[in-house]
Amino acid sequence: MALRCVIFDVDGTMADTEDAHRRAFNIAFTEKGFDWHWDTPLYKELLAVTGGKERIRYFFQRSHPEMLKDPATNVLIQELHALKTQKYTDLVDSGEVSLRPGVARLLAEARGSDVRLAIATTTSPENVTALLNNTLGSMVLDWFEVMATGAEVQNKKPSPEVYDYALQKLDLKPEQCIAIEDSRNGLSAALAANIATLITVNEFTEDEDFTDAMAVLSDLGEPGQPFKAIEGETFGWSHVDMDLLRQLLRHWHARHDPGAGFPISGLGRMPR
Numbered sequence: 001m002a003l004r005c006v007i008f009d010v011d012g013t014m015a016d017t018e019d020a021h022r023r024a025f026n027i028a029f030t031e032k033g034f035d036w037h038w039d040t041p042l043y044k045e046l047l048a049v050t051g052g053k054e055r056i057r058y059f060f061q062r063s064h065p066e067m068l069k070d071p072a073t074n075v076l077i078q079e080l081h082a083l084k085t086q087k088y089t090d091l092v093d094s095g096e097v098s099l100r101p102g103v104a105r106l107l108a109e110a111r112g113s114d115v116r117l118a119i120a121t122t123t124s125p126e127n128v129t130a131l132l133n134n135t136l137g138s139m140v141l142d143w144f145e146v147m148a149t150g151a152e153v154q155n156k157k158p159s160p161e162v163y164d165y166a167l168q169k170l171d172l173k174p175e176q177c178i179a180i181e182d183s184r185n186g187l188s189a190a191l192a193a194n195i196a197t198l199i200t201v202n203e204f205t206e207d208e209d210f211t212d213a214m215a216v217l218s219d220l221g222e223p224g225q226p227f228k229a230i231e232g233e234t235f236g237w238s239h240v241d242m243d244l245l246r247q248l249l250r251h252w253h254a255r256h257d258p259g260a261g262f263p264i265s266g267l268g269r270m271p272r
């Protein structure tokens with residue numbers, strides 16, 4: 001089955017955004033008069049839960065259960081998250097977040113090919129728009145035929161809903177696509193939608209379990225700035241281009257019975 005679409009995750013994949021999200025949460029807490037502070041180790045744990053509102057609630061469950069007894073907390077979470085989103089987009093607008101290696105290059109290569117582009121993210125549309133406007137320019141928004149965000153689905157990653165939504169809008173089969181992700185939640189969501197997935201790790205996700213990914217890399221690499229292949233077969237390539245994506249997909253489907261869905265346990269893990 002030929003590659004027809006590359007579906008990009010956003011946070012941690014297109015750009016190292018999570019530290020900006022973390023800082024935005026802390027600014028919002030302070031502005032609302034709370035002394036809560038999410039340092040990097042705590043935020044890494046809280047990233048087990050996707051979605052900023054869900055993450056705040058998870059934080060309360062762990063550290064401030066009394067907050068969940070107060071009926072006003074539901075409104076407070078909405079207010080905190082709205083303020084956080086404003087602070088996050090301010091950080092992105094100030095140019096504090098740049099794209100990860102290879103992302104701009106691969107997007108441009110896809111644009112010059114017959115392979116379509118889509119986004120499947122847990123974050124909000126305004127955060128995606130801010131990131132793309134400030135890194136690639138507003139015309140890039142049109143490059144993505146589908147922008148599936150946390151606003152479009154009931155259940156966020158690791159639920160496959162955001163990927164199922166993207167496939168439905170693209171009118172494509174999962175085996176015609178590749179997802180590019182950074183986290184276990186993202187990998188689980190894409191695999192549950194039967195989409196072969198390439199992982200590029202970051203400081204928040206490098207220790208997570210990426211069993212059944214097509215391959216696990218440090219990043220997409222650039223000519224002269226090779227990726228580090230962490231898991232899986234990369235056929236001698238040093239940076240991810242459209243040909244490597246096509247090769248990875250061919251190799252993946254040769255090892256999986258498309259009719260049976262995947263991963264077929266034990267087959268998903270590429271030889272080290």
Ligand code: XBP
Pocket residue numbers: 009010011012018021049050051052053085120121122123124127150157183186
């Ligand atoms: C990552 C997430 C998001 C961000 C915070 O999304 O889980 O919740 O951490 O953004 P993805 P919000 O990797 O799927 O792009 O506060 O807008 O949720």
Ligand code: MG
Pocket residue numbers: 009010011012013181182183186
């Ligand atoms: Mg991500």
